[in-house]
Amino acid sequence: MNNTIFILGVGAFFLMMIGLYGVLTNRNVFRLILGLGLMETGVNLFIVGASYWKGGKPPILGTVFETKAVDSYADPVPQALVLTSIVIGLGVTALALALMVRLKETTKSIDIIETKEEEVNE
Amino acid sequence: MNKIAAIFLIGLISAGALGVYISNLPGKKPFKRNGHNDISRAYMTKTANGGKRNVIKKGDRKLENSSSNIVTAVVLDYRGFDTLGEVTVLFAAIAGIGLLLGGSRRRRIRPAGPVISSMAPWIAAFIIITSAYIFLHGHLSPGGGFPGGAMIAAGFLIMVLGMGSRAPKIFKTIETFGGLAFITVGVIGFLKKGSFLQNAFGSGEVGTLFGSIFLGILYAIIGFKVAAELSSGFGEFVAEEEGKHE
Numbered sequence: 120m121n122n123t124i125f126i127l128g129v130g131a132f133f134l135m136m137i138g139l140y141g142v143l144t145n146r147n148v149f150r151l152i153l154g155l156g157l158m159e160t161g162v163n164l165f166i167v168g169a170s171y172w173k174g175g176k177p178p179i180l181g182t183v184f185e186t187k188a189v190d191s192y193a194d195p196v197p198q199a200l201v202l203t204s205i206v207i208g209l210g211v212t213a214l215a216l217a218l219m220v221r222l223k224e225t226t227k228s229i230d231i232i233e234t235k236e237e238e239v240n241e
Numbered sequence: 242m243n244k245i246a247a248i249f250l251i252g253l254i255s256a257g258a259l260g261v262y263i264s265n266l267p268g269k270k271p272f273k274r275n276g277h278n279d280i281s282r283a284y285m286t287k288t289a290n291g292g293k294r295n296v297i298k299k300g301d302r303k304l305e306n307s308s309s310n311i312v313t314a315v316v317l318d319y320r321g322f323d324t325l326g327e328v329t330v331l332f333a334a335i336a337g338i339g340l341l342l343g344g345s346r347r348r349r350i351r352p353a354g355p356v357i358s359s360m361a362p363w364i365a366a367f368i369i370i371t372s373a374y375i376f377l378h379g380h381l382s383p384g385g386g387f388p389g390g391a392m393i394a395a396g397f398l399i400m401v402l403g404m405g406s407r408a409p410k411i412f413k414t415i416e417t418f419g420g421l422a423f424i425t426v427g428v429i430g431f432l433k434k435g436s437f438l439q440n441a442f443g444s445g446e447v448g449t450l451f452g453s454i455f456l457g458i459l460y461a462i463i464g465f466k467v468a469a470e471l472s473s474g475f476g477e478f479v480a481e482e483e484g485k486h487e
């Protein structure tokens with residue numbers, strides 16, 4: 120059993136669960152967005168951790184020109200996917216924060232319980 | 242939802258997921274050395290003849306693309322269409338922010354004190370030069386258009402926050418033309434090689450700056466586009482926040 124993969128996987132999973140706990144128990148919209156960010160970081164860490172194996176080198180040809188190059192690299196595909204995931208997560212977080220600013224302007228509150236439809240004055 | 246119920250639910254999910262994870266934890270076989278699957282191996286060998294060659298030497302020329310950084314090769318060349326979608330999602334998010342926050346109440350932000358406002362352009366200049374290095378060397382070393390663009394945006398943010406200057410209007414233009422330029426590079430690949438976003442500029446020597454000019458062009462486009470998007474997106478927030486104080 121590969122210990123590092125186990126630790127990375129379990130740690131990433133608990134990061135996701137901390138984010139989920141934050142999303143479930145808080146009513147402040149800003150904290151909900153923070154919780155979503157934590158969950159997303161956990162997922163990214165899980166995917167990157169899946170590509171790890173002991174002794175794997177970073178997949179850059181300049182570092183291992185001399186040895187049998189291809190077989191000594193870590194898997195590049197999950198890293199490329201996580202790059203996409205990080206950028207989209209940035210966009211989602213930014214859009215959620217913009218929505219939060221609008222919510223604060225229209226209803227004077229960012230609590231999801233106190234915010235009611237009738238308070239929105241057109 | 243109260244805390245007890247949340248903890249109970251999370252415990253339930255954790256028990257189930259960890260049980261499945263531990264019982265299916267990869268043993269020695271899929272993760273031993275040389276254990277890449279076929280797709281990863283094909284991406285890493287980067288040869289057009291079925292991935293038979295195993296070792297890439299310095300100075301090799303007949304590769305599909307000659308970037309040293311295999312992650313860059315995957316992101317921009319093999320999955321370039323995916324990256325086009327990613328850039329489009331970022332554009333949509335920033336356009337949504339502009340739609341939500343771009344109101345009538347845009348005001349100038351006040352400049353910081355004299356120390357910060359006199360040093361801000363110097364710091365910004367160094368940050369922007371470093372970011373140019375990062376996105377031009379995206380196919381040689383870790384980095385690339387996305388972190389490079391984020392660094393350019395950071396340089397502009399120092400100037401915006403320190404000197405009170407607003408994000409210039411040209412950023413919107415750069416956003417639009419960045420997307421157009423990306424699609425144009427893809428269409429050039431379609432016209433010359435027969436499929437969208439295919440490498441139409443050839444591949445030179447591995448490990449040189451101009452060896453994989455295709456990836457360099459794409460990452461420069463992405464760098465400018467991401468920088469413009471982040472700067473204008475943050476500019477919306479700052480203008481809105483500061484408008485309330487005055």
